[in-house]
Amino acid sequence: MTDSLEHRPSALQPMVRKLEYWSKLDEMDRAAILALPHAVKSFDPHAYIVREGDVTTTSCIMLSGYSIRHKLIGDGSRQIVAIHMKGDLVDLQNSLLGMADHSVQMLTPGRVAMIPRDEMVRVAFERPNVGKAMWTDTLVDASMFREWIANVGRRDSTTRVAHLLREFSLRLKVAGLGEETDYELPMSQEQLADATGITSVHMNRTLKGLEVKGLIERRNPQSIHIGDWKMLASAGDFNPAYLHLKEREVA
Amino acid sequence: MTDSLEHRPSALQPMVRKLEYWSKLDEMDRAAILALPHAVKSFDPHAYIVREGDVTTTSCIMLSGYSIRHKLIGDGSRQIVAIHMKGDLVDLQNSLLGMADHSVQMLTPGRVAMIPRDEMVRVAFERPNVGKAMWTDTLVDASMFREWIANVGRRDSTTRVAHLLREFSLRLKVAGLGEETDYELPMSQEQLADATGITSVHMNRTLKGLEVKGLIERRNPQSIHIGDWKMLASAGDFNPAYLHLKEREVA
DNA sequence: CGGGAGGTTGACAATCGTCAATCAGAGTGG
DNA sequence: CCACTCTGATTGACGATTGTCAACCTCCCG
Numbered sequence: 001m002t003d004s005l006e007h008r009p010s011a012l013q014p015m016v017r018k019l020e021y022w023s024k025l026d027e028m029d030r031a032a033i034l035a036l037p038h039a040v041k042s043f044d045p046h047a048y049i050v051r052e053g054d055v056t057t058t059s060c061i062m063l064s065g066y067s068i069r070h071k072l073i074g075d076g077s078r079q080i081v082a083i084h085m086k087g088d089l090v091d092l093q094n095s096l097l098g099m100a101d102h103s104v105q106m107l108t109p110g111r112v113a114m115i116p117r118d119e120m121v122r123v124a125f126e127r128p129n130v131g132k133a134m135w136t137d138t139l140v141d142a143s144m145f146r147e148w149i150a151n152v153g154r155r156d157s158t159t160r161v162a163h164l165l166r167e168f169s170l171r172l173k174v175a176g177l178g179e180e181t182d183y184e185l186p187m188s189q190e191q192l193a194d195a196t197g198i199t200s201v202h203m204n205r206t207l208k209g210l211e212v213k214g215l216i217e218r219r220n221p222q223s224i225h226i227g228d229w230k231m232l233a234s235a236g237d238f239n240p241a242y243l244h245l246k247e248r249e250v251a
Numbered sequence: 252m253t254d255s256l257e258h259r260p261s262a263l264q265p266m267v268r269k270l271e272y273w274s275k276l277d278e279m280d281r282a283a284i285l286a287l288p289h290a291v292k293s294f295d296p297h298a299y300i301v302r303e304g305d306v307t308t309t310s311c312i313m314l315s316g317y318s319i320r321h322k323l324i325g326d327g328s329r330q331i332v333a334i335h336m337k338g339d340l341v342d343l344q345n346s347l348l349g350m351a352d353h354s355v356q357m358l359t360p361g362r363v364a365m366i367p368r369d370e371m372v373r374v375a376f377e378r379p380n381v382g383k384a385m386w387t388d389t390l391v392d393a394s395m396f397r398e399w400i401a402n403v404g405r406r407d408s409t410t411r412v413a414h415l416l417r418e419f420s421l422r423l424k425v426a427g428l429g430e431e432t433d434y435e436l437p438m439s440q441e442q443l444a445d446a447t448g449i450t451s452v453h454m455n456r457t458l459k460g461l462e463v464k465g466l467i468e469r470r471n472p473q474s475i476h477i478g479d480w481k482m483l484a485s486a487g488d489f490n491p492a493y494l495h496l497k498e499r500e501v502a
Numbered sequence: 503c504g505g506g507a508g509g510t511t512g513a514c515a516a517t518c519g520t521c522a523a524t525c526a527g528a529g530t531g532g
Numbered sequence: 533c534c535a536c537t538c539t540g541a542t543t544g545a546c547g548a549t550t551g552t553c554a555a556c557c558t559c560c561c562g
């Protein structure tokens with residue numbers, strides 16, 4: 001993990017893009033975001049950005065790479081509750097509350113911009129457009145958590161996995177990170193299992209089942225090819241309303 | 252369902268109490284909250300406050316009674332994702348996003364204050380203390396959703412139910428609605444099942460199991476007596492950190 | 503007194519977990 | 533280049549938790 005101060009304002013461009021998605025911003029709003037003091041850190045795979053129990057004073061934005069949020073369970077297992085990619089405001093969740101109730105861990109190598117919490121709050125209230133966008137972002141996160149509850153609570157393993165794969169493909173497309181029919185899934189089968197609340201052995205069988213049904217193809221364990229994303233969405237009981245995307249991106 | 256304009260400012264007192272819990276408020280903050288335009292509606296049990304798919308323009312605060320949030324699943328089942336009680340800001344979640352991605356339904360008779368969304372947003376940015384409190388409230392909701400994911404994703408049925416019962420008892424105490432060792436649970440076994448991701452038949456057996464182990468007693472299906480809440484918390488893998496309560500209330 | 507919602511129970515089935523072995527691929531040091 | 537090792541993927545046999553189906557019960561209320 002390296003640590004470096006970042007002076008090019010463009011480092012926070014993914015944050016502007018993200019917030020602009022939720023709320024109309026003017027030039028001064030954009031300038032205020034880009035002017036936020038921040039440090040860019042590079043993380044290795046498996047490195048923790050925040051650990052459950054940490055006292056948190058910085059928020060962070062993913063600049064590249066992928067990360068997950070997860071909680072530890074009493075019996076030693078874990079539950080992944082979110083997957084994050086470029087542009088995601090990863091830690092408003094923990095930082096505004098003062099103490100991390102869950103961990104954020106890198107899946108791949110990646111760069112993260114760390115911003116002091118107080119500066120985030122200051123900008124949020126000095127520039128209401130920015131504040132509304134941040135608030136909306138946290139609300140959409142909450143909506144995604146609700147869908148995640150429904151996924152692990154009431155769907156069978158095949159449906160759960162299809163749902164996760166389809167959500168990931170759509171989010172990649174919206175973030176401008178790839179096509180929705182072909183992508184590299186940066187997770188091991190054990191991590192997928194921790195995300196869907198099943199065991200890694202059962203995840204292996206479930207993926208095979210999806211492949212046998214012709215819903216996905218895999219050249220290697222990480223690469224996912226979706227032949228017909230409408231069929232996969234249907235198999236995954238996937239309705240993108242909970243992502244609160246703009247119309248044109250859903251279809 | 253009756254509809255009446257409410258002029259006594261005291262109707263929003265539960266909202267002041269709730270927001271004051273999250274952020275220090277001064278006299279003007281409190282006055283601004285109490286001055287919010289609102290209508291008080293009375294709802295019957297099972298009545299919907301908001302339905303999945305509704306276009307939402309009002310936020311609401313529970314003044315009395317209990318409600319749940321739930322999502323419908325493709326196979327016709329449903330998943331309850333939250334339980335709400337007096338003082339809870341139920342629908343910032345839906346209203347700020349414009350379209351409801353889930354439903355909110357009454358469990359018991361109850362009164363709800365409906366506040367125009369735009370007024371909520373206005374106060375949030377005119378009075379940053381209030382805005383921070385609202386933001387914090389939505390973040391705590393998100394934290395509770397994460398714990399709920401972990402509950403349905405990685406715990407067995409007995410642990411899930413014990414966790415839910417213990418969380419409910421602690422929240423009741425914090426809300427000033429009762430003791431943590433004796434309370435009326437306003438949910439049928441089918442609703443409890445929909446909250447924990449199991450079937451109602453299995454819920455029945457799980458509750459009996461908790462009773463046989465001496466962790467709870469039930470005089471009738473709704474009344475829960477917790478003999479030793481520390482034991483129940485332990486059986487439910489319950490660590491209240493995710494509720495972000497103040498120290499003195501956790502012990 | 504009749505109807506209905508919710509609770510309770512038993513028998514059986516299905517999904518999913520556990521355990522354990524094997525395999526495949528990447529990286530390392532000799 | 534070749535063992536060696538480690539992580540993750542794959543598979544089979546078996547067991548446990550949970551779901552399904554169906555019956556019956558209990559209480560409340562009109």
